[in-house]
Amino acid sequence: MSSKKTGSCLCGKVNFEIAGEFDNFFLCHCQYCQKDTGSAHAASLFSTSAKLNWLSGQDNIQTFNLPQTRHVKSFCLTCGSAMPNIQMDGQLLVVPAGSLDDEVSIQPNAHIFVSSKADWDDNLENIAKVDKFPS
Template identity: 40%
Template sequence: MSVMLKGSCLCGAVKYEVSGDPQRFYHCHCSRCRKSSGTGHATNLFVANADLVFTDGKSLLKQFKVPEAKRFTRQFCSHCGSQVARYVPEIDGVVIPAGSLDDEIPIKPQARIFWDSRADWSCDGDTLPRHAEYPD
């Protein structure tokens, strides 16, 4: 299923469009996602065969990669700090922070990942599958 999704940052200066196949939609409870989001988990949509185009504010984009992390990078607006979509070469796809989307997501969250890293106070009460790390 190929879709077109539009998103933006909090201040609206950065706008993007992603077209591709939404394949995975996870709530991640790893410590990096918790620190990055300031909440109990980050919710990300993984889009395969994707094209990512920044329609506004590309010059405002900044990235932070945790040096020792294999895949963890944050792309964000340098004005407001909110995360936006980014291309991830290791998976040859686009990761979209779900909260940055302006459009409805065509699939529902599929799992909670890095569950064993979850903070005790974090959400717990749905029936989503739980994985200690990335699912197979």
């Protein structure tokens, strides 16, 4: 029996369900992922067998394919939240880990494209950890 995970965007207009298992979980440090997340890396889950079911808001999703690359990003048109997309002619489901409302049960497999890693993304485990916004 396959597992099911639910997810949504920040504004709540888009809701989805993933039925099945994830094959891989990568933290991608490529320059494209840095640009489209505004962060050091993207955290994406990949599956060749899981199925995506849009529960609401599918018409509020925009997909951007960066020309002449394999880089694809889907997002909510209202709030900009990263959303799942299907790539490789329907053979690959890519789900931003942060878009899931349920816990992710697998650990990342690897950091990828580390040759493009942000110069400030080093030894981050050594900086202060604060439970809420600092005062």
